[in-house]
Amino acid sequence: MSRYxxxxxxxxxxxxxxxxxxxxxxxxxxxxxxxGGKDSITLVRLAEKAFRPGKFPxxxxxxxxxxxxxETIQYRDEMVARIGEKLIVGSVQQxxxxxxxxxxxxxxxxxxxxxxxxxxxxxxxYGFDACIGGARRDEEKARAKERIFSVRDExxxxxxxxxxxxxWNIYNGKIHKGENVRVFPISNWTELxxxxxxxxxxIALPSIYFAHQRDxxxxxxxxxxxxxxxxxxxxDVVVSKKVRFRTVGDMTCTAAVESEAIHxxxxxxxxxxxxxxxxxxxxxxxxxxxxxxxxxxxxYF
Amino acid sequence: xxxxxFFTAGSVDDGKSTLIGRLLYDTNSILADQLxxxxxxxxxxxxxxxxxxxxxxxxxxxxxxxxxxxxxYKYFQTEKRxxxxxxxxxxxxxxxxxxxxxxxxxxxxxxxxARNGVVEQTIRHTYLVSLLGIKEVVVAINxxxxxxxxxxxxxxxxxxxxxxxxxLNLKQVTYLPVSALKGDNIVHRSxxxxxxxxxxLIELLEKVNTEEQQQGPARMPVxxxxxxxxxxxxxxxxxxxRILSGSFKVNxxxxxxxxxxxxxxxxxxxxxxxxxxxxxxxxxxxxLKDNVDLSRGDTIVNASAVPHExxxxxxxxxxxxxxxxxxxxxxxxxxxxxxxRCKISELIYKVDINTLEKHNASSFALNxxxxxxxxxxxxxxxDLYGDSRQNGSAILIDSRTNLTVGALMFRxxxx
Numbered sequence: 148m149s150r151y152x153x154x155x156x157x158x159x160x161x162x163x164x165x166x167x168x169x170x171x172x173x174x175x176x177x178x179x180x181x182x183g184g185k186d187s188i189t190l191v192r193l194a195e196k197a198f199r200p201g202k203f204p205x206x207x208x209x210x211x212x213x214x215x216x217x218e219t220i221q222y223r224d225e226m227v228a229r230i231g232e233k234l235i236v237g238s239v240q241q242x243x244x245x246x247x248x249x250x251x252x253x254x255x256x257x258x259x260x261x262x263x264x265x266x267x268x269x270x271x272x273y274g275f276d277a278c279i280g281g282a283r284r285d286e287e288k289a290r291a292k293e294r295i296f297s298v299r300d301e302x303x304x305x306x307x308x309x310x311x312x313x314x315w316n317i318y319n320g321k322i323h324k325g326e327n328v329r330v331f332p333i334s335n336w337t338e339l340x341x342x343x344x345x346x347x348x349x350i351a352l353p354s355i356y357f358a359h360q361r362d363x364x365x366x367x368x369x370x371x372x373x374x375x376x377x378x379x380x381x382x383d384v385v386v387s388k389k390v391r392f393r394t395v396g397d398m399t400c401t402a403a404v405e406s407e408a409i410h411x412x413x414x415x416x417x418x419x420x421x422x423x424x425x426x427x428x429x430x431x432x433x434x435x436x437x438x439x440x441x442x443x444x445x446x447y448f
Numbered sequence: 449x450x451x452x453x454f455f456t457a458g459s460v461d462d463g464k465s466t467l468i469g470r471l472l473y474d475t476n477s478i479l480a481d482q483l484x485x486x487x488x489x490x491x492x493x494x495x496x497x498x499x500x501x502x503x504x505x506x507x508x509x510x511x512x513x514x515x516x517x518x519x520x521y522k523y524f525q526t527e528k529r530x531x532x533x534x535x536x537x538x539x540x541x542x543x544x545x546x547x548x549x550x551x552x553x554x555x556x557x558x559x560x561x562a563r564n565g566v567v568e569q570t571i572r573h574t575y576l577v578s579l580l581g582i583k584e585v586v587v588a589i590n591x592x593x594x595x596x597x598x599x600x601x602x603x604x605x606x607x608x609x610x611x612x613x614x615x616l617n618l619k620q621v622t623y624l625p626v627s628a629l630k631g632d633n634i635v636h637r638s639x640x641x642x643x644x645x646x647x648x649l650i651e652l653l654e655k656v657n658t659e660e661q662q663q664g665p666a667r668m669p670v671x672x673x674x675x676x677x678x679x680x681x682x683x684x685x686x687x688x689x690r691i692l693s694g695s696f697k698v699n700x701x702x703x704x705x706x707x708x709x710x711x712x713x714x715x716x717x718x719x720x721x722x723x724x725x726x727x728x729x730x731x732x733x734x735x736l737k738d739n740v741d742l743s744r745g746d747t748i749v750n751a752s753a754v755p756h757e758x759x760x761x762x763x764x765x766x767x768x769x770x771x772x773x774x775x776x777x778x779x780x781x782x783x784x785x786x787x788x789r790c791k792i793s794e795l796i797y798k799v800d801i802n803t804l805e806k807h808n809a810s811s812f813a814l815n816x817x818x819x820x821x822x823x824x825x826x827x828x829x830x831d832l833y834g835d836s837r838q839n840g841s842a843i844l845i846d847s848r849t850n851l852t853v854g855a856l857m858f859r860x861x862x863x
Binding site (some may be wrong): 153154155157158159160161162164165169171187195196197198199200201202204285288291292298307310311312313314315316317319321322324335337406424428 | 449450451467518519520521523547548672675687688689727729772780783837838841842851855
């Protein structure tokens with residue numbers, strides 16, 4: 148795309164709006180997957196920019212694990228009321244009640260894995276042919292290779308071997324019956340880009356993204372919120388910590404980080420720095436560990 | 449701060465992975481977990497330093513498992529700019545992946561092994577860069593440490609490459625002696641080559657100008673028509689799209705293609721702002737004074753600089769499917785928001801991309817590139833690829849499989 152040296156946030160925004168409008172133009176029954184996290188909240192703002200003053204050409208779909216943070220659900224309901232768009236909720240509890248999935252047991256039980264079944268059932272029940280999601284390529288290695296229009300077969304599976312070439316800004320949304328496309332308008336955004344955009348656009352977020360006092364337990368080196376959904380035993384010691392959440396998902400699988408960041412500027416500073424300091428800290432840890440490992444391989448005790 | 453998209457042409461043997469690893473490492477762009485993997489890895493360079501090529505090892509694992517080697521996108525930034533790297537494989541069997549990665553790049557880095565100089569692969573990569581219309585080229589002559597940082601070796605390669613650049617009509621080429629392994633002239637300038645007084649790679653990438661086609665003709669394909677149909681917005685009709693080139697101003701005279709209807713821009717909106725002017729790259733909503741028939745697939749253009757309109761188009765084609773091209777078959781062609789049917793009515797020639805020789809062609813197989821004539825069911829409103837990468841390109845879709853099977857670059861309207 149030729150461009151007038153647009154500022155990077157303007158360019159990322161214009162690209163995402165273009166992608167959302169392609170979804171509207173190419174598909175019969177699209178949906179926007181809304182989790183209540185910062186990335187899908189960003190998608191909602193981008194959809195407003197793409198389609199206002201018209202309605203969104205798709206409903207929001209929330210896969211509710213039943214173990215969501217109360218702040219997330221509250222935020223979701225207030226937001227839907229404010230923007231006046233349709234919300235469809237797929238319920239993991241219902242999938243459990245219907246016997247489609249079985250609740251995990253044990254100390255680290257989580258409903259995270261169960262969500263997929265509910266999602267695929269919801270897609271099938273409503274006949275969605277495109278699902279817009281907030282995944283980004285900087286998150287993970289496999290994602291770095293995934294297309295913006297990413298075709299899923301009848302079983303919802305991604306086949307990295309059969310990806311379509313995606314050239315220029317032309318998105319091929321042609322699919323066979325039963326297939327659907329996952330669409331990722333913010334593929335080219337980084338975590339920091341999302342935060343900078345939220346700051347620029349002055350977008351409200353669920354309060355759990357900001358530092359607050361919370362009862363936590365330490366599990367596998369991570370801080371988990373001490374909630375009724377977390378299976379606890381006498382070994383778990385509840386401590387009160389000042390924390391915030393960097394990502395927002397199911398309460399039983401989303402860990403908190405200790406933080407003093409109460410304002411978005413603090414969060415941006417924290418992320419920019421944490422990359423360095425976190426890395427520094429881990430580097431120190433791991434350098435000695437790797438050094439030990441190498442020495443052992445070299446014949447050391 | 450703006451974004452530069454670039455792609456790297458070279459193979460692992462030329463040190464491509466090391467070069468990308470070095471860029472990320474020396475700009476402090478490596479995340480904790482990646483760094484941990486680097487530190488823990490058994491594989492080390494001969495002098496015991498960490499092997500930066502491991503950072504792109506996703507690709508190596510793919511190769512070991514025998515699955516298609518694919519484009520991976522990587523992100524980093526400096527104080528001055530944000531960068532998106534399309535990390536593409538360099539071998540001939542992955543030509544389509546390189547074409548894909550190159551299609552959105554502003555700049556190409558051609559990697560040459562200083563010990564080998566300009567080889568067959570260099571010719572192929574340079575051809576693809578020229579085919580895809582990438583104007584800015586950086587020739588990184590790598591492994592300078594292996595040739596004693598010799599100025600003579602560097603100059604000999606530059607001389608040879610200049611002839612190739614001339615042949616392929618590449619004008620903005622910068623030559624850079626580097627050692628990705630040692631970090632010479634990647635982010636930090638080298639202390640080993642006093643004879644070189646140019647910039648380091650990152651300094652070049654930070655500085656290169658990406659302003660393209662500011663003066664190009666105004667074009668906006670309509671993606672979606674916004675019609676709220678509410679009581680207070682009863683007559684609202686906004687044409688939503690992204691501007692491909694040039695700019696539109698309020699009161700500009702425009703033509704809608706393919707209908708040829710004329711009108712004037714009454715209003716340009718971006719969300720809750722009204723704009724006086726909208727520029728290439730922006731996604732906006734345009735309103736027209738007249739109530740003309742207009743829907744997705746139509747293009748709004750400046751009335752005094754209209755594009756070509758034709759059903760017969762000469763184009764370069766890169767074939768991307770394992771099934772060969774069938775001249776008897778009808779394909780779907782997607783050009784911006786326009787989708788229509790087409791046939792490849794003539795194969796003019798095929799290019800041997802290693803030697804640049806042209807041959808007669810009876811068919812196109814996977815990764816073949818050459819010149820064809822296509823015949824479309826509906827006339828397309830297009831510009832030549834050399835003038836507009838966006839409005840001069842299209843993809844072919846096989847309606848049996850729905851796969852993207854071809855990349856088209858329009859070269860001429862056939863009268």
